[in-house]
Amino acid sequence: MGYDLHITRKSEWFDEDGDEITLDEWCNFVKSSSDMRLDGFAEIETPNGTLRVESEGLSVWTGYSCHEKDGNMAWFDYFEGNIKVKNPDDEIIKKCTK
Template identity: 60%
Template sequence: MNGRWSGYVNPFETACVLYAAAAKAGSNEETNNGVTTEMGYDVHITRKENWFDDGPEISLDEWKSFIEKDDEMRLDGYAEAKLPNGAALRVDSDGLAVWTAYSGSTAGGNMAWFDFRSGNVVVKNPDVSILSKMWQIAQKLGARVQGDDCEIYGSDGSIVAT
């Protein structure tokens, strides 16, 4: 062996790279009921090797129990926003919670939403503050924080592994 190539291909890394490449190959816009929006980037609190794999999951009951114990989190079960055309967009999810202590929250506007999906807790377009909160939650749930492209985030919200 020359040290540059061992002949072993890690299937998890390959799957993650392929998933990321497929996601980037598509358009960065989607249409929902005639409203075009730019797609966001999800970051996941997960116990899985890669957030999209089968594997150990966080249960909805575990997530709800965590929210009950964290004074900064509130389980709402839905989120609602007004669209530019005046219509209301409502998302219902049993595991949808808000981080009430988020410094970036605005009245009737920006909120830090944490949604339970497929055994993971997901936040769309988190900033460094939210990533840090996600890391704290992950520590209590025996999980880690992983982006759509499979990068891992640390306590300060920075990428610590790719």
């Protein structure tokens, strides 16, 4: 079982009302960061072939200590005014709070 961590300006990430992070803000943040990369997609190989997800704000944290070790990637995805990270470990959570 997994979980998502959301970076948000709202009281609750799922609220319809409240301040949002704009896609431009997110992309500018990623582009200005020396340890983040804006890819716009993620791919993994599965026994049944390649799984590809595309999202305009999908970024990877290249400064992650497990980056590309055994296929590990720390993906940060922009979605509906929030940034979402799936199944973050302690290191990724610490990155989210900076």
